[in-house]
Every structure is written in structure tokens, then in C-alpha cells.
Amino acid sequence: MKQPARAANGKPAAKAKRKSREEINIEARDRKRDKKHRGHASGSRANPETKGSKNGGSGTTAKDPRIGSKKPIALGAEGQTAPAKVKKAPTKPAVEKVRLTPEEELAKLENDPRLDNLLDRLEGGETLSAEDQGWLDAALDRIDELMEQLGIAMDDEEDEQAEEDMYRLLKGN
Numbered sequence: 001m002k003q004p005a006r007a008a009n010g011k012p013a014a015k016a017k018r019k020s021r022e023e024i025n026i027e028a029r030d031r032k033r034d035k036k037h038r039g040h041a042s043g044s045r046a047n048p049e050t051k052g053s054k055n056g057g058s059g060t061t062a063k064d065p066r067i068g069s070k071k072p073i074a075l076g077a078e079g080q081t082a083p084a085k086v087k088k089a090p091t092k093p094a095v096e097k098v099r100l101t102p103e104e105e106l107a108k109l110e111n112d113p114r115l116d117n118l119l120d121r122l123e124g125g126e127t128l129s130a131e132d133q134g135w136l137d138a139a140l141d142r143i144d145e146l147m148e149q150l151g152i153a154m155d156d157e158e159d160e161q162a163e164e165d166m167y168r169l170l171k172g173n
Contacts, residue, residue, distance in 0.1 A: 106146040115139050122169045133170075140166070 019027075048065045100108065109115065118128060118136045128136065 102146050102149045106143065106150065109139060109143050109146070112139070119169075 115136070118132055121128065122136075
């Protein structure tokens with residue numbers, strides 16, 4: 001018969017105690033429980049937890065866990081990148097233009113302060129810019145159209161006199 005091997009320090013080796021079936025089962029359950037809780041929680045890829053939220057560190061922006069550059073890449077023409085998304089202000093629903101009756105439109109044009117101002121400047125002998133002159137001509141033409149629609153006619157003598165005065169004022173003579 002052989003003698004049991006001695007340990008390095010000279011003491012006899014301890015006999016290995018056999019485990020009972022209950023102890024083996026308990027160890028197996030512990031190993032299984034530890035194995036079950038390995039890895040990431042479900043949904044952690046879609047909703048990553050940041051270190052700041054676990055520790056209660058608010059105020060710092062969390063780094064985006066997705067790898068890679070966030071720089072836009074030109075897909076079309078060379079050197080042009082797609083513009084960043086611009087939030088547009090909510091558009092107001094289109095307001096329908098209120099249709100004025102010819103009487104109301106004529107009254108509005110006759111009481112227009114810009115028209116009065118331009119006519120006063122013409123009477124004063126000033127020359128108008130091309131934009132102002134064009135607007136004035138359009139306004140006077142519209143007034144004539146509205147007066148014809150409404151059947152308002154100036155006296156012929158006064159009408160001719162008024163036209164001559166208007167042309168004289170417009171030409172600056």
C-alpha cells in the first residue's frame with residue numbers, strides 16, 4: 001500500500017470530503033442563477049442607459065452611444081452636403097382675400113394716404129421714382145375702371161380739364 005502524498009510543508013494532505021446530493025444541487029442552482037443574469041437588459045440597444053442617469057449626475061449631456069461620424073455625407077453633387085434640418089414655423093392657413101364691392105374699393109382707393117401723398121408731391125413739382133410713378137398710374141387707372149363700373153361720370157368739361165391737369169402734372173410741365 002502506498003502512503004498518502006505529503007504537502008510541500010510536510011503536513012499530510014487533507015482528505016477530500018464528499019459532497020452530499022443537497023449541496024451539489026444548491027451549488028448548481030447558484031451557478032444557474034448567476035448564468036441567467038449575464039449580459040445586457042432587454043431593450044438596452046434601443047434605449048441605452050447613460051452613466052449620468054444611474055449616478056444621478058444631471059446637467060451633463062450624455063454621449064451618443066452609437067459609433068461613427070454624424071457629419072452629413074453628400075449623396076448627389078460633389079462637395080455639397082445636405083443642409084441641416086430646419087424647423088419651419090407652423091404655417092397659418094391661407095386667408096381668403098375679401099372681395100370688396102366696387103363702391104368699397106373706390107372709397108378705399110380715394111382715401112389711400114399713399115395716393116394722396118404722391119399726388120401732393122406731383123402738384124408740388126417733384127419728380128417721382130419709377131416705382132412710385134407706376135403705382136400711381138395703376139391706382140388712377142383702377143379708379144377710372146371702378147367709376148365706369150359704377151356709372152359715375154364726371155362732367156365732360158371737367159373731365160377734359162382734369163385729364164389735362166393730370167397729364168401736365170405727370171409730365172412735370
